[in-house]
Amino acid sequence: MTDLETLDSADQGAIEDEDLAAIREGSLGSDAWRELRRRPLFWICITIIAVLLAMAAFPQLFTSLDPEAQDQRNGLMFPSREHWFGTDLFGRDVYANVIYGARVSIVIAFVVTTFCAIIALIFGSLAGYYGGWIDSIISRITDVWFAIPGVLGSIVMLQMFETRNIATLSLALIVFSWTTMLRLTRSAVLAVKHADYIDSARALGATDFRIIWRHILPNALTPLLVYMAIFFGVVIAAEATLTFIGVGLQKPSISWGLIISDSRARIQTHPYLLLFPGAILSMAVFAFILLGDLLRDAFDPRQR
């Protein structure tokens, strides 16, 4: 066999292997999809999430009122036909504020989830695939960050910034929450690393990058995907919490955490100031956590 022929057949082998992987992945994915499609809860989740995304992108669609327009004479009005969620002390419409508040929550949750996933994918697969000293270094660094309680770390870090905005808040959340995703990815990569199809891909001359990207990750992604959905909801809650205790976003930003913290002094006489924003915030978190649960059930073959 000449060199050229070897190369050629290796290439063909790789393509076949790839096709097989695609079929495998497709069937697992389509099984999960069939499972999901039948569940009404899944459609409820998807609807809530779609509405939230629409609110974040086009708040004008949901309200014609300006969330910042003050009207002192109509302050602290109970919910009515004009003001569905009532008005706050300055006469601002709570409903409009809740609608406009969706944007920062969604943006921060998206940024934090994406960055954590990228960190986890790169370093988790390096640690899992290469093992040895690379794994030792990455794992020990992870241990160090894991030992610091997340909320506490984020609070201390946020206090370092003179002004706090979406970027600093996202940064503080990323810095103290990437560890779980990295550990998940690492162990998922470890679990498939020794499979026969990985050995055959390597025997056929695939590069390390190709093996990780095309063969290992598609089969190791499910736990990460499930966790990402749940994490998205957790970040929404975390943003509101940090903002609420005063180390997150500051006025004039519009955020669910700020609206709720404003309601604090008046919850006894005007409970609606807390109830509506609190309910919308919880519903957003609920939708993403439930989506994660449903995905886990659908991808877990033991459930069938």
Place this chain on the structure above:
Amino acid sequence: MATYIIRRLLQMIPVFIFATMLIFAMVFSLPGDPIRALAGERAQSESVRQALIEEYNLDDPLPVQYGKYAAGLLRGDFGANFRGRPVSDIIKQRLPITARLAAVAFVFEVFLGVLAGILAGVRQRGFFDSLVLVSTLTVISIPIFVLGFLAQVTFGLKLGWFPVAGIKQGWISYLLPGMVLGSVSLAYVARLTRSSLIDNLGADYVRTATAKGLTRGRVVGVHAMRNSLIPVVTYLGIDLGALLGGAIVTETVFNIPGLGGAVFDGVVRQEGTTVVGITTFIILVYMFTTLLVDILYAVLDPRIRYD
């Protein structure tokens, strides 16, 4: 086992050093001049200022500052706040309060969580099972400060069953915040117990026990539960560590002067030494409970051997 524990303890040393160093570096890069802030509106003489800088090593480069701090830690000295009060004193005063809150939360989540998990697990897809799944998910989704507010308004103000905030009225003042604090863990405990019980109920040894003619109560209560509780105990152990580290949000909402509140006050008032001291203590508690859980794991499950 002994070698495993020693190895783990040795591994903990670098993790501890780097974790506290990280916090230290962040805290001492906080903006503002803490010494100046101490004097408030009054004028501060240059000599007093110098003495304070001297005392807290504020002129040294950060690594040297940390080195001096770490040397103090070895002697059990967590540093002092800028008014000269030892941080270990603050911890001694605040820890019992946090511990009481943690105790209420823990008892609440263990009893109700395990009970709900068992009732849901024995009849999978039954009414109670669905109820537990939906209600736990709801509790997990409500951020704890919203839950705290709701509890305050409903049970504190409207119904008047519990004190609204503070700890002036003894044990009863810990009940409501404790339950709020424990509610999320309760939901996780219930879900974990449920899924673990369902896994075990399908196992061969359970079928054998049933085939021997044992009652359902004995099969579930003795045979299946023993194995099902292993992951639950692990979770509870780690959670206890987190609870003892203080709950910043719950303590803020209910105005409870525990460790979490102390560390948060420290951050807001830029009392760097307080923040670092208490955080160091929290990290220590957290690391030791994690180690204990791993050891407990081996004791509970004879299939696991660390060698």
